[in-house]
Structures are given as structure tokens and as C-alpha cells.
Amino acid sequence: MINEELELQKFEQKIANGEKIEPKDWMPEKYRKQLIRMIAQHAHSEIVGMLPEGNWITRAPSLRRKMVLLAKVQDEGGHGLYLYSAAETLGADRKDLIEALLNGKMKYSNIFNYPTLSWADIGIIGWLVDGAAIVNQTMLAKCSYGPYSRAMIRICKEENFHKRQGYENVSVLAQGNAKQKQMVQDALNRWWWQTLMMFGPHDENSTNTVDLMRWKIKLETNDSLRQRFINLTIPQAYAIGLTIPDNDLKYNEKTQNWEIGKINFDELYNVINGNGPCNRIRIAERKKSYEEGNWVRIAAENYALKNKNNYGTK
Numbered sequence: 446m447i448n449e450e451l452e453l454q455k456f457e458q459k460i461a462n463g464e465k466i467e468p469k470d471w472m473p474e475k476y477r478k479q480l481i482r483m484i485a486q487h488a489h490s491e492i493v494g495m496l497p498e499g500n501w502i503t504r505a506p507s508l509r510r511k512m513v514l515l516a517k518v519q520d521e522g523g524h525g526l527y528l529y530s531a532a533e534t535l536g537a538d539r540k541d542l543i544e545a546l547l548n549g550k551m552k553y554s555n556i557f558n559y560p561t562l563s564w565a566d567i568g569i570i571g572w573l574v575d576g577a578a579i580v581n582q583t584m585l586a587k588c589s590y591g592p593y594s595r596a597m598i599r600i601c602k603e604e605n606f607h608k609r610q611g612y613e614n615v616s617v618l619a620q621g622n623a624k625q626k627q628m629v630q631d632a633l634n635r636w637w638w639q640t641l642m643m644f645g646p647h648d649e650n651s652t653n654t655v656d657l658m659r660w661k662i663k664l665e666t667n668d669s670l671r672q673r674f675i676n677l678t679i680p681q682a683y684a685i686g687l688t689i690p691d692n693d694l695k696y697n698e699k700t701q702n703w704e705i706g707k708i709n710f711d712e713l714y715n716v717i718n719g720n721g722p723c724n725r726i727r728i729a730e731r732k733k734s735y736e737e738g739n740w741v742r743i744a745a746e747n748y749a750l751k752n753k754n755n756y757g758t759k
């Protein structure tokens with residue numbers, strides 16, 4: 446019989462020693478549940494995140510930009526696949542997770558519920574959205590669960606490329622003609638606050654952080670990661686002549702932090718509860734793609750079954 450108390454002590458000791466927890470190790474049910482929630486939301490964000498950028502593949506302004514964008518969107522699909530696999534190592538069923546996304550029971554990142562109105566939005570997503578993801582995921586690469594941490598190391602390498610291409614794209618527009626400058630500033634104005642919301646509510650309102658930090662799934666809080674992103678990004682905006690859309694923004698010499706105005710968290714909650722500008726269209730597109738891909742899943746299942754039977758007779 447398993448002595449739960451003793452197993453919990455051993456589990457916590459392993460985490461305290463900086464060792465990774467692997468799929469077959471004993472783990473508390475709450476740890477497993479929190480990880481499935483977070484990893485699945487992350488996987489969903491990657492595949493829903495393909496849509497706003499995918500929207501511009503046919504309209505990229507040059508062959509080079511089109512190739513880069515195609516590669517990036519394909520990378521995001523790959524990230525979704527690693528992450529669904531990581532969730533499966535915890536006993537989750539991929540089909541159930543995808544159904545939970547499609548019927549609105551599981552969340553995905555707020556940021557993908559906004560429209561991409563101009564080409565500049567594509568550069569801004571790479572620079573800001575992937576930039577925010579890197580700050581968060583560099584921490585997650587050190588998390589206590591082995592498969593998630595290893596997936597993050599690989600994903601962060603690709604996100605770095607995504608961020609660089611985004612910043613390069615934005616810099617070219619920011620140095621372009623008046624119309625291009627205005628287009629990129631307008632995109633920054635529309636994405637800035639929403640990107641800051643990607644890090645989640647303020648620490649005092651973050652319902653999961655205490656559990657997640659206790660077991661080193663998260664190593665830092667939402668506010669501390671958000672501040673790091675702000676400090677990194679503001680000088681990058683100024684370097685290319687862009688203005689941050691925040692009248693209260695000021696630099697605090699003492700703390701060496703950029704201090705920002707008030708984030709409208711009502712907007713975050715409204716969006717993650719399904720009422721953002723594009724939630725319905727994003728889910729409708731994912732549903733359509735899931736239904737159209739059904740024949741591929743059936744063929745793959747039959748192929749696997751046939752091979753299993755063959756192995757049995759050899």
C-alpha cells in the first residue's frame with residue numbers, strides 16, 4: 446500500500462533538490478491536475494495562435510516575408526504537438542483536451558482573440574507576443590516536470606527566431622515612410638496592453654500561483670515576469686522611434702523598473718470568458734479544421750492498428 450504522506454515527502458524533497466519529476470514518478474493529484482490544465486492551455490494557445498498570423502500568409506508583402514511567416518506558423522503547430530504529447534505523459538487524452546477547447550471548457554491565451562488588421566500586426570505579434578512568451582517560457586524551461594521543461598527548452602529556441610523576425614519587421618516599418626510608421630505605431634497601440642495581460646492577473650488575484658510555486662511549476666509570479674518583459678521591451682521600442690501607449694509610464698531610477706499605468710483586467714476576464722472580439726471566430730475555425738481532419742485521424746488509427754496486428758503475428 447502506498448503511504449501518501451511518505452510519498453509526498455519524497456516528492457517534495459526531489460523538487461527541493463532540483464531534480465525533475467518524470468511521468469512514472471509518484472505525484473500528488475493536484476500537481477498532475479495543475480500541470481494538465483496549464484500544459485493543455487498552452488497547447489491550445491499554440492494552435493489557436495496559428496490563426497491570426499495564418500490570416501496574413503497569402504498577403505505577405507514579399508516572398509521572403511511569406512516564407513518566414515509560413516515557417517513561424519508551422520513552428521507554432523509543432524509547439525502545440527509537443528505540448529499535447531507532454532500532457533499525455535500525465536494521463537490526459539488528447540481527444541478530450543481538444544474537445545474541452547472546442548466546447549469552451551478550457552482556456553487559451555487571451556492574446557489570440559484580437560484581429561490582425563494590418564501587416565504591421567504580424568511584426569508586432571512576433572516582437573511582443575513571442576517576446577512575452579519567451580520571458581514566461583524561459584522560466585517554465587526550469588520547471589519541476591521533466592517533459593514540460595524539456596519541451597520548453599526546444600520551444601524557446603524557436604520563439605527566439607520568431608521574436609527576432611518580428612522586431613526586424615517592425616524596425617523596417619518604423620524606418621519607412623510616414624504611412625508605414627503610422628501603421629506600426631497603430632499596431633503597437635492595439636497590442637501593448639493586451640500583451641501585458643498575457644502574464645495573467647496581478648499576483649494577489651492569481652488563484653493558481655501559490656500551488657504552482659509550491660511545486661516549482663512556476664518559479665516566478667505573474668507580476669515579476671510582466672515587469673521583466675516591460676523593462677526589456679520599452680528600450681527596444683524607443684530604439685526604433687516608437688511610443689508606448691501609456692501616459693503614466695515612468696522610469697524609477699531607484700528600482701530600475703519602468704512603472705506603467707493601470708491594466709484593465711476587466712478586459713482580460715471578459716476575453717478569457719469567451720467574449721473578446723474574435724473568440725467565436727477562432728473556435729469556429731478550430732472546429733472546422735478538426736472536423737475536416739477527422740479522416741486523417743481515422744486513417745492513422747487504422748494504420749496503427751494494422752501494424753500492431755502484424756507485429757503480433759511475426
Ligand code: BYC
Nearest residue numbers: 487490491494521553554555578643645651652653654717
Ligand atoms: N489568457 O491563477 P492565474 C505563444 C486564467 S502561446 C487566458 O494567474 P496561472 C504563441 C488562468 O488560466 C503562449 N487565461 O493562472 C503561440 C486562470 O484560469 P483557470 C501561451 C488566462 O495558470 C502562437 C485564471 O485566469 N503561453 O507563445 O497561475 C503564436 C487566473 O489566473 C490568462 C502559455 O500558455 C491569459 N493570459 O497563470 C505566437 C504559458 N492569464 O485555468 C505565440 C503557460 C490567466 O484557473 N501558462 N488566465 O480557469 C502560464 O504560464 C500560466 O498559466 C499563465 C496564468 C501565466 C498564463
